[in-house]
Amino acid sequence: MLHIFYFKGVVLSSIEITFGAKLKNIIKGENKVDKDKNATVYNLNKEYRIVSLKGNKCSLFFKNKQNNLRATLEGCGKILTNISVNGESDLTAVEKGYLLSFVRAKKYAIAKEVADVLEVSILQYEDGREEYLSERLLKKRIASGLNFAKVYAARLRENHLIIPAETRNCSYNFTHCEIGKITIGEGCNVNIDLRDNNYTTGLVVKDKFSGTLNLSRTALESVFIGNNCRCNFSLSDSKKCVNMQIGEVSGGNINVVNSCLYALQIGYYSYADIMLSNNVIKKEIAIGNSFRGGLYAINQNCEWLKVGNDCKGWVKLNCQAAVGGVKNLMVDNDFSGNINLSGDAGVRNISIGERCMGKVDATYASAVEMVVVGKYFTGNLDLGSSSVKNIFIDYGANGSVNVKNCKKCKFLQTSSDNDLYIEGEIKSVDALSNEGKVIYYFEDVGYLPIKVPFYKRLYENIYKRYRG
Numbered sequence: 001m002l003h004i005f006y007f008k009g010v011v012l013s014s015i016e017i018t019f020g021a022k023l024k025n026i027i028k029g030e031n032k033v034d035k036d037k038n039a040t041v042y043n044l045n046k047e048y049r050i051v052s053l054k055g056n057k058c059s060l061f062f063k064n065k066q067n068n069l070r071a072t073l074e075g076c077g078k079i080l081t082n083i084s085v086n087g088e089s090d091l092t093a094v095e096k097g098y099l100l101s102f103v104r105a106k107k108y109a110i111a112k113e114v115a116d117v118l119e120v121s122i123l124q125y126e127d128g129r130e131e132y133l134s135e136r137l138l139k140k141r142i143a144s145g146l147n148f149a150k151v152y153a154a155r156l157r158e159n160h161l162i163i164p165a166e167t168r169n170c171s172y173n174f175t176h177c178e179i180g181k182i183t184i185g186e187g188c189n190v191n192i193d194l195r196d197n198n199y200t201t202g203l204v205v206k207d208k209f210s211g212t213l214n215l216s217r218t219a220l221e222s223v224f225i226g227n228n229c230r231c232n233f234s235l236s237d238s239k240k241c242v243n244m245q246i247g248e249v250s251g252g253n254i255n256v257v258n259s260c261l262y263a264l265q266i267g268y269y270s271y272a273d274i275m276l277s278n279n280v281i282k283k284e285i286a287i288g289n290s291f292r293g294g295l296y297a298i299n300q301n302c303e304w305l306k307v308g309n310d311c312k313g314w315v316k317l318n319c320q321a322a323v324g325g326v327k328n329l330m331v332d333n334d335f336s337g338n339i340n341l342s343g344d345a346g347v348r349n350i351s352i353g354e355r356c357m358g359k360v361d362a363t364y365a366s367a368v369e370m371v372v373v374g375k376y377f378t379g380n381l382d383l384g385s386s387s388v389k390n391i392f393i394d395y396g397a398n399g400s401v402n403v404k405n406c407k408k409c410k411f412l413q414t415s416s417d418n419d420l421y422i423e424g425e426i427k428s429v430d431a432l433s434n435e436g437k438v439i440y441y442f443e444d445v446g447y448l449p450i451k452v453p454f455y456k457r458l459y460e461n462i463y464k465r466y467r468g
Contacts, residue, residue, distance in 0.1 A: 044098050062099060070095060079109045083117040091117065100132060115154040116176065122152040146170050153177050163188060174200070184209060194218050198239070205229060207247070225250065227267070235259050241282065246270070248288070276300055300326050307331045309353065314338040319346030325367070333374065341365045362386050373397070393420065395436070412440045
């Protein structure tokens with residue numbers, strides 16, 4: 001029995017070599033022993049045997065030489081679906097090796113639950129064939145570049161796992177693996193399942209990736225996705241705060257739910273559909289220039305949402321909670337998309353850059369206080385029934401602004417050369433024109449420096465300096 005000492009490190013392959021010939025004899029029936037009329041016994045060696053009761057076709061009983069039941073294998077039709085270990089002690093590496101060799105020799109198929117107990121991985125090819133691999137063999141297969149295959153890794157320990165570039169049509173389930181960091185090479189078309197993984201902290205996806213990433217309930221701290229990726233990305237119930245960066249020209253669906261993000265950054269010319277729900281984002285959401293996709297954000301706890309210039313996409317914010325929500329929304333120049341804040345209770349400040357041609361719907365937004373619009377505004381700003389207080393619109397505007405039923409509105413500042421259409425039932429208390437600006441006041445604000453003539457303000461400033 002000296003071969004037992006070789007089971008450390010590469011248990012399964014050693015057992016397969018040592019006992020392969022003997023198990024072939026078992027299949028041929030040479031070592032089959034009928035203990036009684038109701039049972040068939042497969043003697044693996046002098047130490048272990050497997051018993052099959054004729055009245056119970058869906059159970060196999062794994063026993064040692066003391067006739068103690070070590071495990072029960074459940075399953076019908078050549079498919080083992082479960083292994084129940086008898087007693088408090090787990091199966092030893094030697095016992096797992098014997099069982100796996102028996103499974104291979106009898107050409108049984110095993111379910112994931114069985115693979116977990118035996119600590120082997122399932123490699124399934126496109127034609128349905130399956131291999132059951134040790135940890136060492138699995139690492140070799142991944143490094144060589146698998147294609148058109150599915151991998152369920154029941155056991156894999158690696159500080160840094162690299163999936164080679166150009167790996168095609170491959171799915172990996174790494175739920176139970178102790179992997180510190182995963183790097184997916186350039187041009188890969190793979191599906192990665194990391195759900196409930198408590199070990200992996202970093203994920204790097206290089207350029208031209210296509211596939212899916214399921215990262216729900218993981219301990220990830222950083223996710224970096226390269227350029228020109230078509231990715232269906234899912235993250236929910238994160239266990240740590242994730243720094244997430246997605247490169248340029250990204251597409252696909254990005255869903256982040258009930259998680260913590262340090263920051264979310266999306267690069268230039270993204271046309272992805274982004275769904276954010278009930279997340280805490282410590283820094284900001286930053287979407288790059290030429291955004292062509294859609295962002296739907298529900299109940300975010302975030303200070304800033306920034307959208308780059310030349311945006312033609314759409315943004316929908318919806319926060320109904322008394323606290324939380326996106327506090328500040330800033331959209332850069334040349335905006336021609338659609339922003340919908342209708343009914344939102346989070347956004348307080350809205351800033352739109354120059355040459356805005358798009359539509360901003362902030363009707364019934366109950367938290368908004370200030371709106372600032374840059375030069376040459378030609379879009380549509382609808383603030384009806386909102387809580388807006390101050391509105392600033394720079395020169396060159398000829399768009400439209402709706403302030404109907406804005407009972408908290410204090411003043412609206414425009415330029416004297418604007419051809420702006422203002423729709424609303426509020427009559428201003430006062431309107432002043434000063435230095436090319438027109439300011440409409442909707443309540444008595446008392447003394448304001450702008451109400452004092454220019455020469456008098458200059459005199460007061462000189463007098464204060466002289467007296468000081």
